[in-house]
Amino acid sequence: MNANTEAQNLSITPRLFDLDGEPAHEKILFVSDPVTSLRAIIAVHNTTRGPAFGGCRMWQYENDGQALQDALRLSHGMSLKNAMADLPYGGGKAVIIRNDRQLNRKEMFQAFGRAVQSLGGQYITGEDVGTTVDDMLAIQSVSPYASGIPRAGQFGGNPSPKTALGVYAAIGRATSLIFGATSLDGVSVAVQGLGAVGWDLCERLHAAGCKLIVADIDASRVEAATKIFGATAADVSDIVTQQVDVFAPCALGAVLDAPTIARMECKLVAGAANNQLATTDDAERLHLRGIHYLPDYVVNAGGIISCVREYEGGVDDASVDQEVVRIADRTASLIEEARSLARSIASVAYEQALRKIGWTV
Structure with a gap:
């Protein structure tokens, strides 16, 4: 390999430690287990507020670089999400690269659990796209640093309904403030993705x-x-x-990019998917088009609130619901501040999150 070829290869290598323009991640653990064919990445973004807390996603990526970028983006988002929800935790995320050789799922997640355990509590995992309660139970069998698990006689389990509840509460408050709607009756909503969260959200919106x-x-x-x-x-x-009042992305991320935004005909974006924007500039593109974008890390925090309270213990379902629906108050505050400053909701939310984490704005 000559010097020019090497330079070209380096230029297309994905960033290993950070996202462009963002503080570097504290720790990235690459995990491989030949017995179970586990290949995973655990990204610890920031632990200023406490141990990194965030789910484990299992997905079939086109290549390892794509998996790494997903881990970096998701863990960064968890730092913002946990901060905006006033949770005493930092941001982290894990991705498991799905492949056809992973035949014994329980043993594979136990191998992943041993990797989580090796971090000594710096990272606490939970459910995300492609993972289940049974997967979390497999992790818990080898490490206590897992959530999203039914606890005998206590609150716990699948956090998807709490994520949907938070998004529903945010939509209700936002339509009131932005559209002047007295209720959600007659409000049109396009829901992208009918997985656990999207389906639950549809049930609430339909009702x-x-x-x-x-x-x-x-x-x-x-x-x-x-x-x-x-x-x-x-x-x-x-x-x-x-052409609807609200677009609710509840599938995978990066669905809002420049070409798509130019063709959108909704008035409000509020959904459960993580990392809905392809780039940070897309928030301003939406704002310039007059589309109110509620940052995903604000409105979809119900799931992590549920996982955190379950992990800490001592709570019941009703008290967790009360905490989750306060996402509506947080949403209202952001809308009102953005309006008073004639700025985008996204920019106001991001600056608030940075202050809560302790970064310079």
């Missing part, structure tokens, strides 16, 4: 009288939503640009 348009890669889920909620089906490629 409140919303007109739903839905899309998912699983056609059976879409068909069920049309029957149960009276929803209108949309193609996955068209759901983002529906």
